[in-house]
Amino acid sequence: MASKQPQHDKEFKLNAVKYLEEHPDLTLRQCAKNLGIGASTLTHWRQQFRTNDGDIPVRGSGNYASDDKKEIARLKRELRDANDALDVLKKAIGILGQN
Numbered sequence: 827m828a829s830k831q832p833q834h835d836k837e838f839k840l841n842a843v844k845y846l847e848e849h850p851d852l853t854l855r856q857c858a859k860n861l862g863i864g865a866s867t868l869t870h871w872r873q874q875f876r877t878n879d880g881d882i883p884v885r886g887s888g889n890y891a892s893d894d895k896k897e898i899a900r901l902k903r904e905l906r907d908a909n910d911a912l913d914v915l916k917k918a919i920g921i922l923g924q925n
Contacts, residue, residue: 834863839882842868843875 834842846857846868858865874882 836882836884839871839884840875843872843882846872 842857842861842863845861846852846854849857852860854868855865858868861868871882
């Protein structure tokens, strides 16, 4: 079974980036180790912080630029769920049809 990566909230991510910037005497790797996260994760958060004017989007938080994008995301989820259900039915028909 695959291990699930921990989900950090927005506050933790913002504090991690601030910690990095407040400790110029430490390397990025040292800061990440002190925070218990990977260096690439911290690098990604810092990049998001800089490109989003001091904000870090959090997965599932509804950070959509417009209502249209929100609707597109909802429709994509709905399509994915429908395709998953169709795959299950196809497999069931294949198994039941072997008799």
